[in-house]
Amino acid sequence: MLELYFEGWFQCRLARDPDPSDEKRGISGAAFATVYEPDLDRIIRLNKPVASRAMYMPTGHQVPEAGVSVKRVYVDGRNDDAHPLAGARVDLLAKAMFQSLNGVFFTPGNEIIDPFHISISGENLTLSRKDLWNPAKPGLTMYDLPLDSPLLQRRKPVSGDSGSVDLREATGIYDADAYMKKRIRDLQTAIAEKQQARETAGPGEEQELDLHIAG
Known part of the structure; x- marks a missing residue:
């Protein structure tokens, strides 16, 4: 069995409450696109962020660099540092977004990811897989599912303690x-x-x- 553990920072430029979830520029919420920046598109970018503001911050300000990659690889329970996917880049394809429709599907911070097409690219090996709502109906979208469908639950984020030691160490924010x-x-x-x-x-x-x- 192959186990991959990946981590890193990602970018997602989206409007905040009380703006609607599809607001492109930001009006009343806490997030805005400035006049020279592209629209807020909700796309989850695990690598290659757009319109980064890091260059505008003074020296010494903590601005994490966006990038998600494989940190550990296990094959049949054994760590394999020489595996071709060790250090591989991880991406979500097909313009994956956090979806909640202003709280209709899920509350803010608990949105599902849709579509979900993950790609893991090493130097000589790439894995790519789509998570379809129903393999027998590949054209099915989240809008075709009832709100209480158990299928929606698997795309929700894993619960965790925002004040945990692990999270503080990972972010550097204590x-x-x-x-x-x-x-x-x-x-x-x-x-x-x-x-x-x-x-x-x-x-x-x-x-x-x-x-x-x-x-």
Whole structure:
């Protein structure tokens, strides 16, 4: 039996309450797409994030790099560090998204992933598999299922303690309140730095600085 354990950070650009789940720019919620950024598309990107704002943050601010890969491989219960899938890249294909339809299917933070097509790509080996709602009906979508269908349950996230030691070690965030306060201070510093740079910019430099300020 082959067991793969993968981990990492991913990107998902989506609107937040009270905006509708399909809002593209962000109006009333806590997430917005700036004028120079693409729409909020809800796509789960395990690698190759788009419109990253990491470059706009001041030095020292914690900005994890998006990327999910295989960390451990077990074959028949034995660890195999030399396996061709060790270190392999993991992706969700076909524009996988978190789906809840404004809480109709599931509550925020407990959305299902749909569609679910996972790809694991090593140097000389790739595994790819779709999770169909019903293999006998490959065209079936989540909208064809009743809300109480047990099939929906398997796409829900695995429950866990948001304050667990494992999660804190994985994220490097040991004090959520202090982290958020520092993030606000860093954002304010970044805005002030870009605005100061714009005020002292030479001819032809304003447009590039406007992009940084908008980011």
